Amino acid sequence: MEGTFNRAMLEVARAARGFTQGELAKQAGVTQALISKLENGLTTDPGEDTVAALATALGYPETFFFSEERPHGLPPFHYRKRARLRKKALAKIEADINIRRIHLNRLLRSYEPQNDWDFPTIDLAQHQWTPRDAAQFLRGHWMVPRGPIDNVTALAERTGAIIVQLDFGTPLLDALSFRLPGMPPLIFMNSKMPGDRYRFTLSHEIAHLVLHYHPESDEEMEEQADEFAAEFLMPAREIKPYLVSPSLGKLARAKPYWKVSIKAMIVQCSRLKLITPRQYTGLNVNYSKAGYGKGEPFPIEVEKSSALSKAVTFHLQSLGYSIEEIARLLMLEPDEFMDTYAERPKLRVIK
Amino acid sequence: MDEIDPDQQEIMRLIGPDLPRIFPIFPTAVSLYNSEVSAMARAEHDDTAAAKATHCHVWAGFQREFLDEPGYTFLDVRGLRVLNIGDQILIRAKKVDANGRHRNADTAQQRAFDAQEDLPGLPAAAARIVIGYQPDIAFSEVERVIVRRPNGRWVSQIVEADQAPYWIDITPRELPLESGRRTTGG
Secondary structure (H helix, E strand, O other): OOOOOOHHHHHHHHHHOOOOHHHHHHHHOOOHHHHHHHHOOOOOOOOHHHHHHHHHHHOOOHHHHHOOOOOOOOOOOOEEEOOOOOHHHHHHHHHHHHHHHHHHHHHOOOOOOOOOOOOOOOOHHHHOOOHHHHHHHHHHHOOOOOOOOOOHHHHHHOOOOEEEEEOOOOOOEEEEEEOOOOOOOEEEEEOOOOHHHHHHHHHHHHHHHHHOOOOOOHHHHHHHHHHHHHHHHOOHHHHHHHHOOOOHHHHHHHHHHHOOOHHHHHHHHHHOOOOOHHHHHHHHHHHHHOOHHHOOOOOOOOOOOOHHHHHHHHHHHHOOOOHHHHHHHOOOOHHHHHHHHOOOOOOOOOO | OOOOOHHHHHHHHHHHHHHHHHOOHHHHHHHHHHHHOOHHHHHHOOHHHHHHHHHHHHHHHHHHHHOOOOOEEEEEEOOEEEEEEOOOEEEEEEEOOOOOOOOOOOOHHHHHHHOOOOOOOOOOOOEEEEEEEEEOOOOOOEEEEEEEEOOOOEEEEEEOOOOOOEEEEOOOOOOOOOOOOOOOOO
């Protein structure tokens, strides 16, 4: 194999498969000491047999370990996470995101995403705006009609942003977003969450990308992103008639129209001062009593992102890549490429 | 163990064969309201409008099931809509709460019906019963269907089952008191 063995890609591959060093060593039939030395750069040339064994154990082609890609660490902000998230789970998510980012980087060499509007940045202090003002501005900038947003994912993708839906393997992390030089805004969404939460989370991430290009205090950024997301999805002027004198039944009926959770509407009622603190408590008590904390009625379908699959389809259909060629481009085995990107049964591996 | 009221036994025996047709009317009506009325219209409905619209679907469900069938007659006494089964049972449908009670103010006809009084146009000897459906707080599904003899005589709950729905007695019982003691609320 030509090139230099890339120890960082070994670490990414191992984390993506959820292996400890010991588990990988056992799976590949090598010593843990070798894995450790490889990852720490103490051994730089593992030899052909070891590379083959690692590739087989990890399910990546050997080229994966000789690519010149440099994995990025997760940004210290811009992700909705809960404190209980363990290090190993976070490492797997980081590895999955790095692999998808590398795929995107390679696909975007030949494919230009749709770009009807730009994805602006807004300095709240400079404009003396609140997050609500910024949300109203963005709705106008992106020419969103009055009322509920039909599809937040499609709207964001029309700006060229890439939304990647991944199973994070844990409900403890909802999303992560960042801007990287030479790439469109990237938003990684946990695909395992209810559709209403997905829409609010995506709007929250849009807020981070628009407002928080310089990190500030985490708590303040989260509050601003929530306030932005609420106004973006439920503009005060337009949703007020649906929130006046709210009962749980009334909010539940409004949910399928506004495509936001009952919980988000209760919070918005309070934020817009449409209810007293006592009424807010009462609604939350009834919400818990009804068991909605475990699942609300009238589930909202999770929106589907399409930018990544369009890039793949472009390579296959317009550029004439075969499955093997695109899999090689993305440093995947063809079967994993199919599992990851193909919309079965439209595409099949032709051997 | 309290014995079941013979009146309840008899009426439930009479409507028993119709329960497999009556029971699904209620979940179907709620489902119809949630799936066929537009999201925007439902968002603009208050609780009363939602209940009223669902009630229309309930009554339409009764009509789809029993209209023009021998032995079943639909009566309308100045707005009081009733299904007459063989001049033996008169049924009206109501949305009820967890205690089997309905909230809105009854008309004179409805009060007379519940009091088992004679009303012009209704067969005098027929038992007057209410079939109540209790939706969940979000109006997303029916939690319970009950049959109630008004004036607090008895309440049955219809239970869905694989074969056919059956009924159980859920009439509230007074707690036996020790002699010489009275309880107060709270």
